[in-house]
Amino acid sequence: MTKDAAMPETKPRKVPERMCVGCRAMKPKKELIRVVAPAEGPVSVDRTGRMQGRGAYLCPDRKCLEQALKGKRLDKALKKALDPAAAATLAQMLEVPDARTG
Numbered sequence: 001m002t003k004d005a006a007m008p009e010t011k012p013r014k015v016p017e018r019m020c021v022g023c024r025a026m027k028p029k030k031e032l033i034r035v036v037a038p039a040e041g042p043v044s045v046d047r048t049g050r051m052q053g054r055g056a057y058l059c060p061d062r063k064c065l066e067q068a069l070k071g072k073r074l075d076k077a078l079k080k081a082l083d084p085a086a087a088a089t090l091a092q093m094l095e096v097p098d099a100r101t102g
Helices: 062-070 073-078 084-095
Strands: 017-019 026-028 033-037 044-046 054-058
Touching: 033 073, 044 084, 054 062, 054 073, 062 073, 062 084
Parallel strands: none
Antiparallel strands: 017 026, 033 044, 033 054
16 A cells, blocks of 8 residues: 555645735735734734734735725725825835745
8 A cells, every 4th residue: 555545635725815905906815915003003014914903915016005005995904094104114114025035
């Protein structure tokens, strides 16, 4: 009997997908960046995906951030109004290279 015959068939794992609030495209969760609005404190980028608070996902692309801010989609997704200073800080945080992507 070979190893293949002894192993039961397994289903392929489902890859979690999320929608980018900027371009509204469904992509694998690992390709997107999570933006978090905690109950108290400023909106920030969650590189680990584990911070507490309401989250929204964005592509690591400045155009998606601009679309999300222009249409107030990020405000709606986070249920929190972003002031221009927070939006500028968020844009700077998105430009920092992510450790997961290299």
